[in-house]
Amino acid sequence: MTLPQLFSLFVGGGICLASMWGFVSSKTRHFRALIWLGIGLAMLYAGFRPSMIEWVGPDSADLRLRLVVALLSFIVITVTLEAIRVSRMQERYAFLWLLTGGMLFVGAIWADTAVMVSRLTGMSYSASVMVVIFAFVIFVLFHLCVALSSQQNRIARLVRELALVEERLRCAEARDNAGNRGLPSADNHETPSAGCGKEPSF
Amino acid sequence: MQLPEGIIFLIPVYNEEANIEPLLNEIRDLYGQVAVCFINDCSRDRTRQVLRCHDCLYLDLPSNLGVGGAMQAGFRYAFEQGYQYAVRIDGDGQHPPHECGKLVARIIKGDVDMVVGSRFQGAGAYRSAWCRQLGIKGLSWALTAACRQRITDPTSGFQVVNRAVMWYMAHEYPVDYPEPEALALLSRQGYRFCEVGVEFRARQHGVSSIRHWGTIYYLFKVGIALFVDRCRAVDPRFDRQNVAEDA
Numbered sequence: 215m216t217l218p219q220l221f222s223l224f225v226g227g228g229i230c231l232a233s234m235w236g237f238v239s240s241k242t243r244h245f246r247a248l249i250w251l252g253i254g255l256a257m258l259y260a261g262f263r264p265s266m267i268e269w270v271g272p273d274s275a276d277l278r279l280r281l282v283v284a285l286l287s288f289i290v291i292t293v294t295l296e297a298i299r300v301s302r303m304q305e306r307y308a309f310l311w312l313l314t315g316g317m318l319f320v321g322a323i324w325a326d327t328a329v330m331v332s333r334l335t336g337m338s339y340s341a342s343v344m345v346v347i348f349a350f351v352i353f354v355l356f357h358l359c360v361a362l363s364s365q366q367n368r369i370a371r372l373v374r375e376l377a378l379v380e381e382r383l384r385c386a387e388a389r390d391n392a393g394n395r396g397l398p399s400a401d402n403h404e405t406p407s408a409g410c411g412k413e414p415s416f
Numbered sequence: 417m418q419l420p421e422g423i424i425f426l427i428p429v430y431n432e433e434a435n436i437e438p439l440l441n442e443i444r445d446l447y448g449q450v451a452v453c454f455i456n457d458c459s460r461d462r463t464r465q466v467l468r469c470h471d472c473l474y475l476d477l478p479s480n481l482g483v484g485g486a487m488q489a490g491f492r493y494a495f496e497q498g499y500q501y502a503v504r505i506d507g508d509g510q511h512p513p514h515e516c517g518k519l520v521a522r523i524i525k526g527d528v529d530m531v532v533g534s535r536f537q538g539a540g541a542y543r544s545a546w547c548r549q550l551g552i553k554g555l556s557w558a559l560t561a562a563c564r565q566r567i568t569d570p571t572s573g574f575q576v577v578n579r580a581v582m583w584y585m586a587h588e589y590p591v592d593y594p595e596p597e598a599l600a601l602l603s604r605q606g607y608r609f610c611e612v613g614v615e616f617r618a619r620q621h622g623v624s625s626i627r628h629w630g631t632i633y634y635l636f637k638v639g640i641a642l643f644v645d646r647c648r649a650v651d652p653r654f655d656r657q658n659v660a661e662d663a
Binding site for chain 1: 455473474475476477478479481485488489492493496591592633636637640641643644646647648
């Protein structure tokens with residue numbers, strides 16, 4: 215155990231405990247508490263893996279890349295959850311995004327994933343290619359998801375409205391028909407009753 | 417059995433042409449001329465024609481919204497028409513109408529806003545596929561923790577609600593697989609609800625809409641929704657206190 219490791223363990227553990235307490239006792243915003251929990255866990259992890267602390271000093275490029283990918287996956291997952299929360303992105307669209315974030319995270323934890331994919335597909339320099347493509351497509355796709363969700367919500371509202379209006383119209387027509395024929399009209403709309411909305415026969 | 421005034425049955429149906437008539441007859445035999453409103457979620461079979469031939473209310477949605485969207489339309493209709501309580505039962509005949517009396521008797525006491533019929537508190541032990549039971553166990557555990565009250569059947573769509581909940585659900589109701597998330601949302605907004613043990617029946621005709629991969633998506637969707645809802649701020653417009661004055 216080196217000093218930086220101990221430091222990382224202690225601080226990370228402290229942040230974890232504090233954020234969990236904040237989450238449970240609702241003293242802080244839940245979302246903020248979770249972000250802090252993530253940071254705390256990362257520090258704990260760094261404490262157990264000396265290589266992660268050595269990164270601050272001289273180290274391999276591979277490790278830096280993995281850290282970048284880990285950060286990327288964290289951002290993807292956080293932004294997706296935040297989009298569900300704030301802009302009401304529907305969960306079915308979030309599925310792919312969380313999957314993407316999860317795969318990136320896997321790639322960051324097991325460095326061999328990138329090597330394996332690059333060996334499978336024959337792409338050398340795989341990681342950088344993937345990062346570039348990902349960064350490029352991400353904005354467009356994300357925008358699309360949010361737009362689609364809001365669109366769907368609007369259509370749903372419209373459809374409900376239409377169904378209600380149609381039902382009201384049917385009621386009015388049935389009443390009209392009854393009135394024209396001089397029959398006692400079933401006009402008891404104040405007290406709810408069944409079967410006011412008879413379909414006119416064609 | 418006599419139900420109090422101002423009750424409406426809301427029954428979402430999707431491709432249930434064979435189930436409508438038996439269900440409607442059963443309700444009429446038990447409760448006489450109570451208001452029954454079917455919400456036809458743009459079925460692809462003859463559901464619409466069947467509904468037209470019967471003496472009941474129905475909302476005919478021009479596009480498929482899923483059970484959540486359909487129920488939202490139903491709750492909104494019930495609220496606007498001034499009903500005091502809405503009984504929600506499924507169109508597949510799994511929820512026996514004769515059990516409604518228990519639920520209604522519980523809600524007219526007035527100390528809860530919603531009563532849910534639970535399969536797992538009733539006399540007959542309900543059996544289903546093991547993976548589904550595992551999912552239900554997990555959900556009920558999560559919801560029990562989230563609502564700080566024991567929930568035995570989180571996926572039950574057999575419910576009776578009062579005007580306050582009707583109003584809330586007419587505005588905020590999850591889109592697909594709404595029941596577990598709705599419980600968490602209601603509890604968060606300060607509504608009170610409880611469970612009453614009822615006996616469910618086996619499905620009469622047709623097939624369930626949740627199968628195979630649906631179960632996995634169900635768990636994913638509901639899990640994410642439960643988690644994110646807890647991170648959302650409580651909406652003061654729909655808080656129990658504020659709604660009570662409007663409703």
